Amino acid sequence: MATPSQAHSSHVEKANAYQFTCRLNRLNSRLCSRRLSCYPAPDMNELERITINPNQCGGRPCIRGMRIRVKDVLDMLAGGASQEEILADFPDLQPEDIRACIAYAARYLDHTVLVTA
Numbered sequence: 222m223a224t225p226s227q228a229h230s231s232h233v234e235k236a237n238a239y240q241f242t243c244r245l246n247r248l249n250s251r252l253c254s255r256r257l258s259c260y261p262a263p264d265m266n267e268l269e270r271i272t273i274n275p276n277q278c279g280g281r282p283c284i285r286g287m288r289i290r291v292k293d294v295l296d297m298l299a300g301g302a303s304q305e306e307i308l309a310d311f312p313d314l315q316p317e318d319i320r321a322c323i324a325y326a327a328r329y330l331d332h333t334v335l336v337t338a
Contacts, residue, residue, distance in 0.1 A: 268328070270321040282325060284318045294322040 272286045282291040289311055297307050304319055 267321040271325045291322045
């Protein structure tokens with residue numbers, strides 16, 4: 222029989238998994254009406270490449286269920302790495318995965334900020 226703290230921990234893990242799934246679904250389904258016409262909207266298939274599993278990499282967004290975190294790819298891009306360098310470092314990645322990381326970050330950061338006076 223599980224102790225109260227173990228039961229609470231299990232409940233918290235399930236709640237966190239549900240929250241991650243809901244967050245990913247919201248990110249994948251939200252469309253921005255302010256998108257610039259010169260940049261095509263990311264294909265939904267690109268965003269489907271990003272997976273969140275609470276039991277993998279601490280629940281951080283990963284690429285296609287692999288243990289390659291979106292953050293790792295974004296950090297490499299921010300550090301000046303080219304797409305070719307990233308693909309050489311991670312041979313399982315595809316160019317679409319890198320675009321999916323950028324699209325995920327753009328959607329993740331695109332939210333309304335409420336300022337109170």
